[in-house]
Amino acid sequence: MNSSARPRPAAPVRLTRRGRVVVVCAVALVLLAGFWMGARHGARATSGRERGPAVARESVVVGPHDTLWGIAVRARPEVDPRVTVQRIIDLNALSSAVVNPGQKVYIPAR
Incomplete structure (x- = not known):
């Protein structure tokens, strides 16, 4: 060894x-x-519930045949509807552009 x-x-x-x-x-x-x-x-x-009073916004109740596109055109006719639709989706924390009649949707401030 x-x-x-x-x-x-x-x-x-x-x-x-x-x-x-x-x-x-x-x-x-x-x-x-x-x-x-x-x-x-x-x-x-970023949910809408935690926003302070500094964010001025109005709300719309979705009608039977409403779409986000139609709501965007009526609410902000001077702005490109694509931009307004995306802002509505972001503001309301929606997972898609589908809304239901009777649903309350917040519109972004002007």
Whole structure:
């Protein structure tokens, strides 16, 4: 026996293809969860309920055959309807441009 034998250094960790897939999926899930939580926090911070009295706005009750486009044209005829529709969607935190009869929709200030 040789007393001067040095211990061999540990071999580097090697991942199999399956191991790499698991690591990538785990990192992706963590990132998605972080983005989801950030989006929920951002949506909560910009909801209309938390606006102060400095934002002057009027509201409209959606009629049976109303669309956001029609409401935008009636409310702000001097402005491009596309801009007004997007501002209405943002102001009311709508997920799409679909509105229902009887729904109260806030119109952006002039």
